[in-house]
Amino acid sequence: MSKVKVAINGYGTIGKRVADAVTMQDDMEIIGVAKTRPNYEAFVAHDKGYDVYTLADRVDAMTSAGIPAAGTVEDMISKADVVVDCTPGGVGEKNKALYEKAGVKAIWQGGEDHDLAGCSFNAEANYAEALGKDFVRVVSCNTTGLCRVIYPLDQEYGVKKVRVTLMRRAADPNDIKTGPINAIVPNPIKLPSHHGPDVKSVIPHINITSTAVKLPTTLMHLHTLNIELEKECTADDVKAIFAKQPRVRMVGQGITSTAEVMELGKDLGRPRGDMWENCVWEDSVTMYEGELYFFQAIHQESDVIPENVDAIRAMMELESDGAKSVAKTNKAMGL
Ligand SMILES: NC(=O)C1=CN([C@@H]2O[C@H](COP(=O)(O)OP(=O)(O)OC[C@H]3O[C@@H](n4cnc5c(N)ncnc54)[C@H](O)[C@@H]3O)[C@@H](O)[C@H]2O)C=CC1
Numbered sequence: 084m085s086k087v088k089v090a091i092n093g094y095g096t097i098g099k100r101v102a103d104a105v106t107m108q109d110d111m112e113i114i115g116v117a118k119t120r121p122n123y124e125a126f127v128a129h130d131k132g133y134d135v136y137t138l139a140d141r142v143d144a145m146t147s148a149g150i151p152a153a154g155t156v157e158d159m160i161s162k163a164d165v166v167v168d169c170t171p172g173g174v175g176e177k178n179k180a181l182y183e184k185a186g187v188k189a190i191w192q193g194g195e196d197h198d199l200a201g202c203s204f205n206a207e208a209n210y211a212e213a214l215g216k217d218f219v220r221v222v223s224c225n226t227t228g229l230c231r232v233i234y235p236l237d238q239e240y241g242v243k244k245v246r247v248t249l250m251r252r253a254a255d256p257n258d259i260k261t262g263p264i265n266a267i268v269p270n271p272i273k274l275p276s277h278h279g280p281d282v283k284s285v286i287p288h289i290n291i292t293s294t295a296v297k298l299p300t301t302l303m304h305l306h307t308l309n310i311e312l313e314k315e316c317t318a319d320d321v322k323a324i325f326a327k328q329p330r331v332r333m334v335g336q337g338i339t340s341t342a343e344v345m346e347l348g349k350d351l352g353r354p355r356g357d358m359w360e361n362c363v364w365e366d367s368v369t370m371y372e373g374e375l376y377f378f379q380a381i382h383q384e385s386d387v388i389p390e391n392v393d394a395i396r397a398m399m400e401l402e403s404d405g406a407k408s409v410a411k412t413n414k415a416m417g418l
C-alpha cells in the first residue's frame with residue numbers, strides 16, 4: 084500500500100516535530116515542508132532531506148540563500164493527501180480557502196478556533212469522530228493534556244465537575260521576544276480561560292472550568308486539577324487508571340519540578356529532549372473529602388505531536404480503531 088502523502092505548512096516548534104514523527108511511521112510520509120524564511124530551521128529541514136517550499140514571492144530568496152526551493156506552498160499542497168497546518172495561531176485560518184481550492188484534507192492546531200475545522204481532536208477521547216473528515220483541529224497542548232486524564236476518569240468513574248488551574252510557560256525556549264521575564268500574569272483575566280471550553284469541544288458533556296496564569300519559565304506547563312467523580316474511588320484506583328494510559332507517565336523517583344521532567348526527556352534519549360506524555364506526580368494523587376486532586380506537567384512543544392499523527396490516520400481512514408492507532412504511533416516514536 085502506498086504511503087499517505089503529508090505536507091507541513093509552517094515549520095516551527097510544532098511543524099518540525101510533526102514532520103519527524105510522520106517520518107517515523109510506516110504508513111505515511113512527508114512530501115514537503117513550507118518555510119517563510121531561509122533561517123537555521125530551513126537549513127536543517129533541507130539537510131534532513133525534506134523538500135522545502137515557500138511563499139510564492141520568496142522562492143528566489145530561498146534559493147539564493149542556499150536552500151533550493153522545491154516550489155510554492157500551492158505546489159506543495161497539490162502533491163499532498165493531507166496538510167498539517169502549523170502556522171502561528173490565527174494564520175492557519177487564512178489558509179483554509181487554499182486547502183479547499185486544492186481539495187486537500189487539512190489539520191490545524193490549537194491556536195485556531197474550533198469552528199474553523201468543526202472537529203476538535205484528541206486521540207484517546209474522540210478518534211472515531213475524525214474518521215474520514217476533511218478538516219480537523221488538534222486541540223492545544225494544555226487541552227490535550229487535560230483530555231488525556233479527564234476522559235479515562237470519566238469512562239471509569241464518571242466526572243461530575245473539573246476545576247483546573249493552569250500555570251503556563253510564558254514562551255517556548257527559542258522565543259526571545261515573549262515575556263514576562265519577572266512577573267506572574269493572570270491570562271486571561273476574564274474567566275474562564277479557553278482550556279475548559281476547549282475540553283468540551285472534544286468531550287462535550289464534561290462540566291469543567293479553568294483559570295490560567297503565565298509564569299516566567301519556558302520549559303513546561305503545570306496543572307493543578309481538582310475533580311469531583313460520580314462514583315467513589317481511592318487514590319490508588321486513580322493511579323491504576325493513569326498507569327494504564329498510553330500517553331500518561333507517572334513520575335516520582337526524585338522528580339520534583341518541570342526542570343527534572345525535562346532532564347528525564349533528555350536522559351531517555353528523546354528527540355530534542357521531548358516529553359510526549361503527560362507527567363503526573365504519583366505522590367500528588369490524593370482524595371480529600373471525596374474529591375480528587377493531582378499535579379501534572381505538560382511539555383507544550385511536544386505533547387500534541389503523536390496526536391497529529393493519529394489525526395492523519397483517522398482522517399485518511401488508515402485505521403478505524405483509535406487505540407490501535409495510538410499504539411502504532413507510540414511504538415514508531417518510541418513512546
Ligand atoms: N508552541 C507551542 O507550545 C504549541 C503551539 N501550538 C499551536 O501550534 C501552532 C503553531 O505554533 P508554533 O509551532 O509554536 O509556532 P512557531 O511560530 O514556532 O512556528 C510557526 C511557523 O510557521 C511559519 N509561518 C508563518 N506564517 C506562515 C505562512 N503564511 N505560511 C507558512 N508558514 C508560515 C513561521 O515562519 C514559523 O516557522 C499554533 O496554532 C499554536 O497555537 C499547539 C501546541 C503547543
Ligand SMILES: O=C(OP(=O)(O)O)[C@H](O)COP(=O)(O)O
Pocket residue numbers: 172193194223224225226251253278383
Ligand atoms: O497551546 C498552547 O498553550 P494553550 O493550551 O495555553 O493555548 C501552547 O503552549 C501555545 O501557547 P501560546 O499561545 O502561549 O504560545
